[in-house]
Amino acid sequence: xxxxxxxxxxxxxxxxxxxxxxxxxxxxxxxxxxxxxxxxxxxxxxxxxxxxxxxxxxxxxxxxxxxxxxxxxxxxxxxxxxxxxxxxxxxxxxxxxxxxxxxxxxxxxxxxxxxxxxxxxxxxxxxxxxxxxxxxxxxxxxxxxxxxxxxxxxxxxxxxxxxxxxx
Amino acid sequence: xxxxxxxxxxxxxxxxxxxxxxxxxxxxxxxxxxxxxxxxxxxxxxxxxxxxxxxxxxxxxxxxxxxxxxxxxxxxxxxxxxxxxxxxxxxxxxxxxxxxxxxxxxxxxxxxxxxxxxxxxxxxxxxxxxxxxxxxxxxxxxxxxxxxxxxxxxxxxxxxxxxxxxx
Numbered sequence: 001x002x003x004x005x006x007x008x009x010x011x012x013x014x015x016x017x018x019x020x021x022x023x024x025x026x027x028x029x030x031x032x033x034x035x036x037x038x039x040x041x042x043x044x045x046x047x048x049x050x051x052x053x054x055x056x057x058x059x060x061x062x063x064x065x066x067x068x069x070x071x072x073x074x075x076x077x078x079x080x081x082x083x084x085x086x087x088x089x090x091x092x093x094x095x096x097x098x099x100x101x102x103x104x105x106x107x108x109x110x111x112x113x114x115x116x117x118x119x120x121x122x123x124x125x126x127x128x129x130x131x132x133x134x135x136x137x138x139x140x141x142x143x144x145x146x147x148x149x150x151x152x153x154x155x156x157x158x159x160x161x162x163x164x165x166x167x
Numbered sequence: 168x169x170x171x172x173x174x175x176x177x178x179x180x181x182x183x184x185x186x187x188x189x190x191x192x193x194x195x196x197x198x199x200x201x202x203x204x205x206x207x208x209x210x211x212x213x214x215x216x217x218x219x220x221x222x223x224x225x226x227x228x229x230x231x232x233x234x235x236x237x238x239x240x241x242x243x244x245x246x247x248x249x250x251x252x253x254x255x256x257x258x259x260x261x262x263x264x265x266x267x268x269x270x271x272x273x274x275x276x277x278x279x280x281x282x283x284x285x286x287x288x289x290x291x292x293x294x295x296x297x298x299x300x301x302x303x304x305x306x307x308x309x310x311x312x313x314x315x316x317x318x319x320x321x322x323x324x325x326x327x328x329x330x331x332x333x334x
Contacts, residue, residue, distance in 0.1 A: 129200040
């Protein structure tokens with residue numbers, strides 16, 4: 001069984017139960033530096049401090065997967081949020097699922113993010129690993145460093161089937 | 168008195184006493200996500216947790232200052248590091264000074280950063296506010312949220328003079 005996943009346009013509103021969209025539109029704006037800089041303030045809830053965790057800064061360089069893009073697994077980070085901010089202005093895809101112990105292909109929500117939009121996944125949110133559409137797409141990634149294992153993968157069973165993204 | 172500031176090319180080596188250069192070159196590299204993603208790991212020391220602080224995520228949109236660029240003041244954040252990661256691949260300038268209670272125009276070090284290079288200023292480092300060369304240059308900025316005032320400005324006195332960047 002293959003579920004077809006339709007892409008939604010990413011907005012603060014339709015992503016709010018999964019995390020934050022990191023973008024200037026709709027953000028609190030403060031003028032600083034003698035009027036030479038706009039500060040768009042406090043765009044994501046970085047939730048990494050439990051169990052002696054701290055914020056890690058990384059760059060992820062993603063490569064596209066073959067099309068049609070198949071979604072056969074999901075992962076989550078029980079101890080920390082994870083943010084992805086694109087460093088080149090190119091669109092990319094996001095697949096997430098509601099919180100819960102179980103996840104299957106019928107639970108998935110897929111979004112198309114524009115290149116000026118970052119996202120921050122809430123701690124423990126089911127999400128698919130990075131899905132880019134062009135070669136060498138770099139992202140700044142903010143996640144948790146610290147003790148304890150912080151990644152759980154779940155691969156769909158044959159009975160559950162897979163999902164496929166409709167581009 | 169006007170001191171002339173010559174620009175150095177930014178490298179991990181010449182910036183190491185001031186903070187980290189956030190770039191893929193020279194970073195620890197881990198393959199993840201079934202070989203579709205390179206993770207360049209742990210690129211900056213985010214030092215924001217003292218006195219109940221936490222990591223803030225912001226976007227700064229900078230505008231160029233008139234040329235020649237005059238450096239008349241410096242600032243520092245006694246409670247936290249501050250990182251700037253360019254979101255468009257355009258060069259920008261950095262002016263910092265060694266740690267210490269006093270700062271003057273003769274203490275300054277100026278760097279030209281390329282658009283793929285971010286920087287993280289150590290906590291309490293003297294630095295100049297954002298200096299961009301083109302309109303609407305956006306940066307992801309990671310700094311400290313929390314109680315307590317966290318910005319000290321110092322304006323050079325007439326006896327100290329100013330500095331000017333030689334482009």
